[in-house]
Amino acid sequence: RKEVEQDPGPFNVPEGATVAFNCTYSNSASQSFFWYRQDCRKEPKLLMSVYSSGNEDGRFTAQLNRASQYISLLIRDSKLSDSATYLCVPFIRKGGSYIPTFGRGTSLIVHP
Amino acid sequence: DTGVSQDPRHKITKRGQNVTFRCDPISEHNRLYWYRQTLGQGPEFLTYFQNEAQLEKSRLLSDRFSAERPKGSFSTLEIQRTEQGDSAMYLCASSTDSVSGNTIYFGEGSWLTVV
Numbered sequence: 001r002k003e004v005e006q007d008p009g010p011f012n013v014p015e016g017a018t019v020a021f022n023c024t025y026s027n028s029a030s031q032s033f034f035w036y037r038q039d040c041r042k043e044p045k046l047l048m049s050v051y052s053s054g055n056e057d058g059r060f061t062a063q064l065n066r067a068s069q070y071i072s073l074l075i076r077d078s079k080l081s082d083s084a085t086y087l088c089v090p091f092i093r094k095g096g097s098y099i100p101t102f103g104r105g106t107s108l109i110v111h112p
Numbered sequence: 113d114t115g116v117s118q119d120p121r122h123k124i125t126k127r128g129q130n131v132t133f134r135c136d137p138i139s140e141h142n143r144l145y146w147y148r149q150t151l152g153q154g155p156e157f158l159t160y161f162q163n164e165a166q167l168e169k170s171r172l173l174s175d176r177f178s179a180e181r182p183k184g185s186f187s188t189l190e191i192q193r194t195e196q197g198d199s200a201m202y203l204c205a206s207s208t209d210s211v212s213g214n215t216i217y218f219g220e221g222s223w224l225t226v227v
Contacts, residue, residue: 008152032214043203043218044155087154091214094157097168100145100205100216102154 001026006088006103013110017078021106023071023088031098032091033064035073037084038105044087047073078110114138116219118204124225125194132190133222137206144187145216146179147203155203161187162209194226 006023013019033050048055050062050071061074071088085105091098117136125131137144142163147155158177160168163184176194181187191198201223205216 004154006154034215041201043221045218046215049215095168097160097162099157099160099168101157102147104152104154 002103003027003092003101004088004090004103006106008104008106010107010109013078013108015078015080015110015112017110018074018076019078019108020075021073021086021088021108023073023103025069025071025088025090025092025101027090027092028066028069029093030069030090032100033062033071034089034100035060035062035071036087036089036102038087039084044102047086075108078108080110080112083108083110116204116206116217118202118219118222120222121220122223122225124227127196127226128193130190130192131194131224132188133202133204133224135187135189135204135206135219137185137187137204138217140208141206141217142184142209143207143214143216144181145205145207146187146189147205149201149203149221150199158189158202191224194224196226199224199226 035047036044037047038044054063059076063072087105088103092101144161146158149155161181176192179189201221203221205218207216
């Protein structure tokens, strides 16, 4: 089983739609969780941190379920500019360190 | 620009040659990571430094790969005897070591093409 699993998509949605992405991670000892956004042939950029109580940043809402080892990202009122790949990133213990470990990403395409 | 800097941005090399990439992290970031990314995949962890100490290295990393961070500031990643399968984007990221400030910030990446 991969350490971080995401549905690669693509998710193809119209502008204004609400879309949700899920991510599961294999290591229950994981700490710190993030969502990153990556545009084609660019570096990943931080979208938001994920807190245990859930958190919201504008149109974006992130949730964490430690018991199920599951992270989610909800995007409301999708914009064309939201088209990108969304990467789930838990810090997973490797040896004596916690390492940011990436899923393969979920591709989102927002169309007019 | 005070972000993570990587050099060169693009490198084309012949199979069997050695290549070296450099990363300058954000000033005062003592954690530094190297990742490799191929099309359609997420960044794959290669190695991790805290200051000058290389604390973790992926078991997937062959002996042809070596990384250093001699003074705890910039880092280099060397690939010896390159193979076509090494073609990828090599990403460097840095962060502080505080629990509340462990967000990692990436450089723009170094694209390697092995022909």
